[in-house]
Amino acid sequence: MYELTVSKSFSAAHILCGYPGDCARLHGHTWTVQVKVKGEELDNLGMLVDFKAIKKELMNLIDQFDHRFINDLDGFGDGGVNPTAENLAFYIYRSLEKPVEALRAGIRMKEVSVWESPDAYATYWEDK
Numbered sequence: 001m002y003e004l005t006v007s008k009s010f011s012a013a014h015i016l017c018g019y020p021g022d023c024a025r026l027h028g029h030t031w032t033v034q035v036k037v038k039g040e041e042l043d044n045l046g047m048l049v050d051f052k053a054i055k056k057e058l059m060n061l062i063d064q065f066d067h068r069f070i071n072d073l074d075g076f077g078d079g080g081v082n083p084t085a086e087n088l089a090f091y092i093y094r095s096l097e098k099p100v101e102a103l104r105a106g107i108r109m110k111e112v113s114v115w116e117s118p119d120a121y122a123t124y125w126e127d128k
């Protein structure tokens with residue numbers, strides 16, 4: 001079994017609604033998103049899948065967050081979920097699962113991790 005990991009960062013602001021502390025106030029982070037995929041068979045180039053292809057899918061997705069107020073985006077904030085690292089990891093996993101797995105037969109999403117700061121991150125994965 002092989003595992004590939006790619007990471008990209010974006011800058012965005014958020015508010016944690018109902019949070020009993022300073023994170024309930026408007027503030028920003030340079031968020032880092034790490035995506036892991038897994039699979040068993042390498043192609044004739046010796047790759048599970050091209051890093052560039054996964055990075056392209058990740059960039060397409062996280063562009064919607066860059067230099068935005070996340071609470072204003074569909075699915076987050078009022079009427080949606082709080083923009084925590086956990087909820088972003090879930091959203092990104094579910095959004096990338098199909099496009100990434102379509103890149104090559106046998107590729108599976110493994111997990112998505114989201115860092116709000118260098119010392120704190122959340123990971124979402126599904127057993128498959």
Ligand SMILES: Nc1nc2c(c(=O)[nH]1)N=C([C@H](O)[C@H](O)COP(=O)(O)OP(=O)(O)OP(=O)(O)O)CN2
Nearest residue numbers: 014016023027029083084085086116117119120122
């Ligand atoms: N389980 C979670 N806990 C917290 C989240 C989260 O998404 N999931 N988010 C926050 C806030 O967004 C906060 O801005 C980030 O907290 P933290 O990483 O602790 O960053 P600080 O800059 O506040 O770092 P300190 O080390 O605490 O100074 C809070 N909790």
Ligand SMILES: [Zn+2]
Nearest residue numbers: 023027029116
């Ligand atoms: Zn925060």
